[in-house]
Amino acid sequence: MKEDNILKKPFKFLSAWRPLPSYELVGYILMYASVPMLAYGIKPYNSDIIKIIVLTVLTMYSGFFAALIWNDITDREIDAVAHPDRPVPSGRISPKMFFAIALIFSAMTFIFALSVSLWCLALVGIAALFVAFHDKYLKKIVKIPAYSEIFTPIQWVVVAIFGFLAIWTTFQQSGDINLAMPVSGYISLNIYDFQNMILLVLFTYFIDNAHDLPEGIHDVDGDRKLGVRTYATSFGEKTAAKISFAMFFISGSIGIVLWFRTLLSLIFLVPFLFLWLYTLYNSYKFIRINDDFQRRQQGKIMGKKGYDFFLFSYTLIFLDVLIQLLNAFYLHWTNVII
Numbered sequence: 001m002k003e004d005n006i007l008k009k010p011f012k013f014l015s016a017w018r019p020l021p022s023y024e025l026v027g028y029i030l031m032y033a034s035v036p037m038l039a040y041g042i043k044p045y046n047s048d049i050i051k052i053i054v055l056t057v058l059t060m061y062s063g064f065f066a067a068l069i070w071n072d073i074t075d076r077e078i079d080a081v082a083h084p085d086r087p088v089p090s091g092r093i094s095p096k097m098f099f100a101i102a103l104i105f106s107a108m109t110f111i112f113a114l115s116v117s118l119w120c121l122a123l124v125g126i127a128a129l130f131v132a133f134h135d136k137y138l139k140k141i142v143k144i145p146a147y148s149e150i151f152t153p154i155q156w157v158v159v160a161i162f163g164f165l166a167i168w169t170t171f172q173q174s175g176d177i178n179l180a181m182p183v184s185g186y187i188s189l190n191i192y193d194f195q196n197m198i199l200l201v202l203f204t205y206f207i208d209n210a211h212d213l214p215e216g217i218h219d220v221d222g223d224r225k226l227g228v229r230t231y232a233t234s235f236g237e238k239t240a241a242k243i244s245f246a247m248f249f250i251s252g253s254i255g256i257v258l259w260f261r262t263l264l265s266l267i268f269l270v271p272f273l274f275l276w277l278y279t280l281y282n283s284y285k286f287i288r289i290n291d292d293f294q295r296r297q298q299g300k301i302m303g304k305k306g307y308d309f310f311l312f313s314y315t316l317i318f319l320d321v322l323i324q325l326l327n328a329f330y331l332h333w334t335n336v337i338i
Contacts, residue, residue, distance in 0.1 A: 031314035032060035035163020059112035066105035117169035145234035153208040160200040203254040210247035211306025218299035252276035268320040
């Protein structure tokens with residue numbers, strides 16, 4: 001009974017940790033599933049591909065919570081200024097207990113990644129080490145302007161890489177690159193798919209950074225106090241808002257290129273364009289704010305709108321591929337019956 005209570009603690013805590021909207025919690029599942037589905041293509045599904053998609057979702061979901069908790073632990077001094085209501089600065093949970101919960105989710109991430117392949121385990125291991133050192137030490141001591149926000153999106157870039165890598169390392173296929181490593185196993189891919197993965201990586205990087213910059217404007221006082229180098233602390237808040245707008249523009253342009261190069265259809269493109277233009281319009285209005293206090297208050301709102309654009313874009317990828325799969329399945333069985 002005591003063991004059950006220990007196992008339930010992390011999940012009990014998560015339910016009261018942050019006010020994460022239900023659509024976000026569902027959206028993460030669709031996001032993590034969308035990448036291996038996109039990489040696999042419109043082909044018949046069997047238990048093997050379903051298993052890989054499920055393990056990808058479990059790995060990325062566990063990693064998401066682990067990274068978020070580690071961030072709360074390492075940023076507790078900043079949060080004491082910018083987010084005093086969060087668990088550690090508010091005293092709702094001790095750093096020691098928070099650390100234990102982070103270890104549990106980190107262990108789950110590594111176990112699920114290993115269940116996919118050693119390549120995937122290596123990817124999340126390297127990413128976890130970098131994020132840990134970045135959050136704990138590097139972003140407070142490295143003097144490169146805007147260092148913190150330049151490298152923060154790496155943890156989201158892993159989502160784009162992991163999904164493709166999961167397919168390339170578990171399904172043998174004819175490709176331009178075929179490697180059989182003694183320990184890490186087989187990997188097969190072609191250059192065209194590799195280029196598509198790079199595009200998705202760039203899309204993820206710019207869209208995540210674009211929403212992160214306004215939130216950095218909101219947190220500017222706490223970041224300045226601890227010497228954290230963001231775009232806002234390095235170049236000024238108004239300049240950071242302009243850079244955010246430019247990154248939204250770049251990310252949307254890359255999204256269109258992704259549609260053009262991959263199997264994505266108008267099911268993705270049309271709503272994506274509406275989301276992009278809506279986000280650009282709000283980002284432009286954010287630039288026009290001249291009052292420093294109002295800009296900082298609106299930074300949190302603009303950051304949330306940008307984050308929704310990020311999350312919904314991946315949701316559209318999932319829905320597009322799913323609808324195409326269902327249509328292909330329907331046509332197949334219609335032909336069989338006829």
